Amino acid sequence: MRSYNEYCAIAKALDVVGDRWTLLLVRELALRGRCRYTDLRTGLPGIASNLLADRLRELEQAGVVAREEAPPPIATTLFRLTERGEQLRPVLGALTMWGLPLMTEQAPHDVVRSHWLASALESTITDHRPEEPPITVELRTGDAPIALETAGGGVRATVGPARAPDVTVTGEARAVLGVIFGRLDLDRARAQGVSCSGDVALLERLSGAAVPGL
Amino acid sequence: MRSYNEYCAIAKALDVVGDRWTLLLVRELALRGRCRYTDLRTGLPGIASNLLADRLRELEQAGVVAREEAPPPIATTLFRLTERGEQLRPVLGALTMWGLPLMTEQAPHDVVRSHWLASALESTITDHRPEEPPITVELRTGDAPIALETAGGGVRATVGPARAPDVTVTGEARAVLGVIFGRLDLDRARAQGVSCSGDVALLERLSGAAVPGL
DNA sequence: CAGCATCCGCTTTGATACTG
């Protein structure tokens, strides 16, 4: 990216991470840890291969990303965030909170990856009754199931099947999030193709009320 | 901007504010409040006029910026952030913190605007001895003086001359910030053209130690 | 002068194909 040539902290930051795709690449490494080039490609649907290579080079040069040669028998290149790269988490967090209200619209061509949803859920869902025994919810949407476990007044969201879910919610991402955030009641959700199993009443404990408009 | 077509809060946010110049335009409105088109142009040195008009239209459509017709005798168009636009402040804040270490390099062509510096100073400077009487420092750098006043363990930074400064620091932005952040001692600073007047010892009370590498 | 719109050369991006 061409520098803004401004002596301003925001402009200097954007000189490094303001290019198209750059912050999404950082997101992938922040959410998934060490990644291979191919993992990054699938986590950034639509990116041109030359652009991914360019961005990785630029971020490496800026000290945000480090490249490691994995030893045999893996014998592949791995990319990870440096300490400086990890410090971008608050930026990703702030963008996540601001972008959440926009998730009420799911455009027809939108790709869904469960680890994106998991991250958003973890930073916004609250458990209204933390004193009661913890519950586990499995969301079947996106490209893999998401396990939600209440913990300390919030939830922990991990990609992968839950062990013994109290409730399971299956359907399109927008509708499933609508149910979890409390924006969509169950009747309406069912009309949008959502199906649930287990103790549906437990879902009342969760909601994303902290986010206005969600 | 072309949409990323990802059902992800960060991607949705960047669909709106990820374009070149967009976040800097939001920064100007956040730091200066209501602005005329011309004010924005001078606050975004180097932006092409058509791009500024495009960005303003896009942000207006996205509900981030609102346009107001000022009544006579002013009779001009004013732009301001909407409530939704104000909610971008945490994003700007996170970018500011991340970008601060990059301000140790001031490129030769970098434009300096005092309100950018004031914002960065206010979010990072701490007062080590808040129990002592408040002090006032005037920084003469950038395009206008900056008044720093200790308050509640931090500082309030405003653009404009200080009323009765205890200390005055004059010089190039990078060096003046170096002195205030405690990265540069006074001898070195003087060698870089910094001049001070008043009770220089008071500067010891301030520093930006919270920012690593600064 | 304030608030744009138009034009044009250049750079960046997107899509696809190809390679060690």
Add this chain to the structure above:
DNA sequence: CAGTATCAAAGCGGATGCTG
């Protein structure tokens, strides 16, 4: 798997011109 190479299309930068 981890990239390069190529080329068309889109976006940007800079200059200029237009309108109230």
